[in-house]
Amino acid sequence: MMDRLKQMNPVFLVLLLLFVAIAILSPYFLQPTGYMNFLKRAAPIAILAVGQLYVINSGGFDLSAGALVTLTVIGSSILLDGEASATWWVILAMLGVGVTVGTVNALVVSWLRVPSIIATLGMMITLSGIALTWSGGAPRGYLPENFRFFGRFLIKDLPLIKILPVAVIVMIVVCALLWWLMHRTNYGKRLIAMGDNPKAALLAGVPLTQTRIVAFAMSSISAVIAGILLGGFAGVSTDVGVGLELQAITAAVIGGAQLLGGRGTVGATIAGALVLQAMFTLLNILGFPKPVRDVVQGLILISAVVIAGYRRRRSGG
């Protein structure tokens, strides 16, 4: 029993403690509207973090995810301009943009041998520039109600949980698919083998470029989905994605993912995203302003890496 507890990822314990603290400070969170709104706000960052985990497990970083979120929101609003009938093809087009961005990222890393942190930094700047040029710097266009459905709509009058935001359903479905691909397919095994030791993986017959393309594409697709949720949540905004890539990386690291690859699970990464959001919520209830939250996020990131390294050395893993 004690052994099993010791082996359990500490992120779940931290999450439990944070929930208890929040519930004591603000009983509102024990009501369905309280915890469902919490999950709704955590949904985009959880999806982004799981997408990011694919790239982290492959041994890289995807810094372009936040800029892609912004581009999704701005691009959708300009293409749609309030036209509800166009929603579906615009969503498909944006997912297509996601696949393209991910593929380009992966090819730059694989073929041109550019470290992913630089390749995706370049992509981040490029995408921000495109979004800024396209929008002229100010929000234009409009997102129709059926586009905003995913990020905003609440299913009401349910038994037990009373309300269920559509964003939470999207989070569950997307994360379940990404969990399956990572932990129940050969692709997932190849990805982790590649992140752990690329040379050994190559010798064992893992197609590195192809594996990397899928990993970066998953990250970019998750960014597009997060963008659709965030655009739906509040409408058009020109800096909606700023800093989200760092939150996603932080969430994965809190969940115990090893930077430079080879170790990280979807479940723990989702828990890491919830820990991050719970921490923000707690600081907010305590009345701390936004800049303090940024400081705390930085401190958590460093502590998580330190603690994970310490645990790994002790366990000899």
Add this chain to the structure above:
Amino acid sequence: MINKFTATALTALVVALPAQAQNFDDPAEFAKQKDMLGATANGPAETPWLQHYGDVMADTSSFKKDGPHTICFSNAGVNNPWRVVGWNTMQAEVEQHDAIADFVVTDAEGSDDKQIADIEDLLAGGTCDALIVSPNTTAALTPAVEKACEQLPVIVFDRGVNTDCPVTFIKPVGGYGFGIQSGEFIAANAPEGSDILMLRILPGVDVLETRYSAAKRILEDAGLNIVGAEFTDGDRAKTKAIVEDYIQRGNQLGAVWMDAGATSVAAIEAFEDMGLDVPIVTGEDQQDFLQKWQEIGMNTIAPTYPTYQWRTPILAALKVLDGEAIPGPEWNLPQPAITNDNLADFVNSAMPPLHYAACGCEGMPGYPERWGGK
């Protein structure tokens, strides 16, 4: 004792420094704008862009010139929806006048340096009969405007300059007036002693700072509890998150005061999505806010910074070149507030969400398509 003295001296210094730079909380200007809001403007009410307060006129007989004229316009930028609506309105105004042979426009794209160069280019071109300037920032553009005044009649509008050399400076009542209108509404309608959240776009812009200082003064005097003043960068997502944060902290918000209306709908949605009654959320004359207001039946107010002020400089320039006296050195236009009583007059679902309803543009050439309407 010494500590107390030092503290007082320091406080005095801190208070004095910004006051010297630029005073955004000037009781005299506050009182002046409050009087204007209560006064009746001169001129016919159906053309508010030609109305003005007071009787001081500027003599323009020395500028009289035979037409047709070349009118030049140095624009600070078309970088936000308010300026887009205004710019469309100004172009429509120009089309209505045969006396304007040529309308030469430069767009500074939000840069002081470019606008200074633009004005120099327009002067060097030598074809302008009158120059209209919408300055990007006040202090930086003052020397360029002073130089232009030596050569031709200059009309400044929207943001001001620190010189009285232009023939006139056209603007609505002003930022204090905006803050007074929304502040007084909240003071009269919010539950007594309730929590008020003040949301602002960004610091340091005079017309926004004065809106804030005027509203804050009124809310504090009314004994309301201002729980926070936050910057949203005009970002809807940030606005919605901030309002949700304040609700989650357990504040009983009686009103959300906004210094501009672009994110009012996001603030309203925060209450809706948390399953709460929507309290007073002030806004501006953007269609998305007005339509939401009508749809859910709110009790609120929308002060305006009317875009019809973009018509006035063209009309003023033509009068000046005809030698006709115009209100000057300041021309204050009326600044209406939209309330439940006249809301229906401004709502128009055929217009785009970020269209500013107080454009005075209905009936102009190309309406409504030119403004993005259907």
